[in-house]
Amino acid sequence: SFLLQVTKPPQLHHGYKWDLVFSVFSLSLDQELIMTNNRVKGGFSGLLAESSGVPRRRYKTTGTYIGLIAYAIQDSPDKMLTFKQIMKKLEPFVLGDKKGIENNIRVCLSSNRCFVKVPVDPDYPNPKKNFWKVDENGITPKMFRRHFKYLINIFPGLSIQTQQVDECEDNAPEPLIPVCKVTENKSEGKFTGPFSIESLLKSDREVKRLEEHPHYTDAQLGTNKRKNVYEYEAVKCYYPVSAVGWELASAKRPRLSSGPQFGQFLPPHVTYDHHVLFSSPLMYDIRYARW
DNA sequence: GTCTGTTTAGACCCCG
């Protein structure tokens, strides 16, 4: 594993702003930030804060991948980096199980709606050649507090302050649209994943067999050879939210099990929900769609 | 084969 020692005075190393990193992770001066995949007691692993050699639990006192990645991206000249550039920038944090940490960062980029892709060459889009940038509209108040509270100085466009976040939460309005009614179309097979019947029912989402969905297109068929393809489509309702607004249903990026996912393009069967999109001045993010 | 990106499952954490 690799230890980033935050010691006094803050060391400038390869141009990295250790003092900023220090504040990002809110560590006291004798603590260390470790980015390692090494297993510790109880199978626990992750980003650890250590004090006097005693590992602490992740949350509260430690950084997160989201925060770290966001820092790397926001600290770059154009506020966007390729995956390789992100890894290069985070190199000082990452020694040891580099593959594992790379994997984690990929997962993090891919699954969080606060990270979006921008084609390196817009004229010749290549799904594997993207810059990653931080989408501030994808940062929920909760995420802000958890990951970005100490990064406010590198988010000049983020029109929110900690106090505002708290106020937002205190006065959170009701969603503009009601939570979807739950309908169920049973089918054979038992699914246990996040899109299983049970999970979907629990989370008040509408479930339909893909084939039965009115907006389903044949283009979706046969595009995925994976084993555990869930042939369900979740109809999720999102209501206007951003870091300045109200609460998102989830910070996780909603997605189908298969189909084109490139940049901000939406699958062909996805339609804008104009009521949702335009009923609030805050709504300008195309991901606030409904399908 | 390598690199990049997506998805899933499971373990674990925190919070209500």
Place this chain on the structure above:
DNA sequence: CGGGGTCTAAACAGAC
């Protein structure tokens, strides 16, 4: 204790 969030490992797809 359950739900949601984070992290890890792994499988997989597609571009090069």
